[in-house]
Amino acid sequence: MEVDTKVQPPSANTTATTTTTTDYMDEDTVNPSSEQQQQESQEQSDDLFAVALLIDELKHEDVQYRLNAIKNLPVIAKALGPERTRNELLPFLQECIDDEDEVLVVLAEELSNLTDYLGGIENAYHLLVPLENIAAVEEASVREKAVESLCQLVDNIAPNHVEQYFLPLLKRLSMGEWFTSRTSAAGLYAATYKRVPANVQAELRNMFAQLVRDDSPMVRRAAAKALSTFAEQLSTNDLLGGGLELLQELAQDSQDSVRLLAAEDLVAFGKLFTPEQNSQHLLPIFKALAEDKSWRVRYMVASEYVEIAQAFGEPIVREHFTEPFLSFLDDPEGEVRTAAAGRITGYAQLIDKDVAIERLLPCVRDLVADENQHARAALAKEVSGLALIVGQMPTMEYLLPTFLQQLTDDFPDVRLNVISSLDEINKAIGIERLSQALLPAIHELSEDKQWRIRLAIIEYIPLLAKQFGAQFFEEKLLDLCMAWLRDKVFSIREAATTNLQRLTQVFGAGWAEEAIIPRIQKMATDDNYLHRMTVIFALTTMADALPANTVRDSVLPTVIDLSTDLIPNIRFNVAKSLETMIPLLKQNPATLELISSMVKPTLEKLSIDADGDVKFFATRALETGILIN
């Protein structure tokens, strides 16, 4: 690889918004009033200078400069004034059309911001010309922006201008030779429809139908995407007549990429029709799409299942929607099963509890063992929601056994998703039953290779501890909690210290003194400085849950002992720990004198330590804790 050290980056032009300062020679007399006039005209010419720079940047070689200029189009337009903007700026921008996509997409957006600078809304139609050109370029994201701006414009311009300028534009795009113009045209129909009289609307409906029947699948896709918003503009008659026909055609298109868009349109149509109309006209379409031979279409239906169901309404759902959903859960294609699995809870909320229990729960059991890991992971997220819907007994019978399976799944996302929702499962069946189910899995999970899974288990420990009681806890789980203090991942060690504090709150200080503190103190002579540091963190965190004599006899001495540690990191953490504990010591008269007898001397010694960070933290502790009272 050639390494060129002589290359200098392009020199930067001065950016547009510099203000020049006037330099006065010593001999110049400074006249105050003329200075102000000078300053004003200086500012004006500064502005013009700035605008001239911007205009130059429009033609600059470097894309970044052109982008900057385009983003400031309103500034340029304002300076040029309406006439010059219309007659010079807009035609100039026309020439930019073979510019880079990055620039065009910003241009398409900024053009719609120029309506205020053309001399009134009656001149806004001038923007249509450059936008029409941009709407026909190859890059889809650029065309989309242009269509967006055009829709904004048609909303704002006068009705006669809509007929005079916008309709011809729409016709030209709809009949354009290249598919790019026709795809853009599809996106304009909804916005135009509401601004034209009834006879023109009839024409628009015909033209849109042509797009639905276009030779190019790209155009038909664009029409399918636009159909929802277009349908919302139609009268009920036209909807039932032409609109429905278009939907049926799209749902039977030869291309699956078109058919799957019809599935999305089902939602919009469902909302516009009455339940009887849904049952009569849309239900057949829905059923056909749900059984489509292309998995992509089925996937789309599965992904939108809840929205489609809600649009169709309860009676139809109860009778017709459960069978297809169950088929999705059993679909030969993994993606479809995954999409459906992710919607189980949403769907269960729409049907009777009994149906959910009878029909859905057995499928859940099968899905837990699905070969597709994403399907299993999607299911794992939903299980807690299901538990809340079906209630305690079915959860115990069907769902609880599956938790264990999911907790020990190979795929980490499955384990993580179940653990993250333990709280909700807890609400459904109660902590007692949950902990019994969990216990076998805990040991395996506590050693999981993914540290975030270990973290999730740690956070659950205090709750489980309360459930099991001190003795059982000590037998089964205490060693685990101490082992986490030495975990190779810092975040686990940190969580382990918080865990100890919460356990102290659950079982009481007396228990902590006997069961935990001695073991922590032993760690203070560990070879690894990170472990010795954990000792400091653990004791500091537990301190406010402990009685005064424990702090005096166990916590403080252990911490202060470490102030002579050879590693500076330990010493400055002693200082930080003491700083944290000072307010605590002040609260209790039994510990108050420890500040002057033990804490202050230690901090003073550390404040003249050889290491800069030790000095810093010790000094800070002295200043905030002791010297300021």
Added chain:
Amino acid sequence: MVDLDLDACLERLYKKQLLAECVLREICERTKELLMRESNVVHIRAPVTVVGDIHGQYYDLIEIFRIGGYCPDTNYLFLGDYVDRGLYSIETISLLTVLKLRYPERVQLVRGNHESRAVTQTYGFYTECMRKYGSQQVWQYFTDMFDFLTLSVVIDNSIFCVHGGLSPTIHVLDQIRIIDRFREIPHEGAMADLVWSDPDPDKEEFSISARGAGYTFGKLVVDRFLHLNNMDHILRAHQLCNAGYQVLFDDKLSTVWSAPNYCYRCGNLASILEVGVNGERFFNVFDAAPENDRNPQQAQLKENDPIDYFL
């Protein structure tokens, strides 16, 4: 003179917020003054956690702190290649620079081959600076500061740490000490070799490197170097390791690599090396941070790769 509140800067940087251009100028100025006093061979003591290439993968740098512990509680030695290729080179190098400035005794930064004007213009850092700051000033501040980064570190007079590897012109440490390092990395010579060379387990001596800069070196070279300088181990980065690290030459040389799922697509693990006071070496292996997936920009990147500095 801008008044610098380094703790406030750190707070922003941990939230992945950019610092103002004038703040970065001041930070780089002060860092240059600090680094200027360092020798080309900095001596430090264990315990320390050594980090390999990061390449602008900010979320994975945070993951390193979540695993290894935050600075200043944990001592860190970074072996270079902080920028380029990842999406957040600026956030990454800003955080590391401010940490060095705030806790100079707890953080050591070594220069990598990507801490160079020429390389950063090709592999993304320059482009990122233009995109996020609108001018090349920030790039200039940082690349000027890179000239001051040290070339090597020795831990406990026993472990020699460098970004790339060894040079045929360097036999003893004193030869490194006399290099004038305060300049752009040259095409060739000792300074180039130290940041560009690679070990070759199949070779004994120095050979031409396929990279076009630096050399490859083999077992005899390593043994000779360690013997002549009375040291036990060479620690370096610079090469992608699928398992996050690699140990060669009978445990005489290790490579540590700290950018998981490199370029958001290689699928590799990463590691940080924890060196203890008794010379113990533990490779703490980890995977990419989940924030990389949740970031929509990254998700878009997986789809259409619009940024052209990805290889």
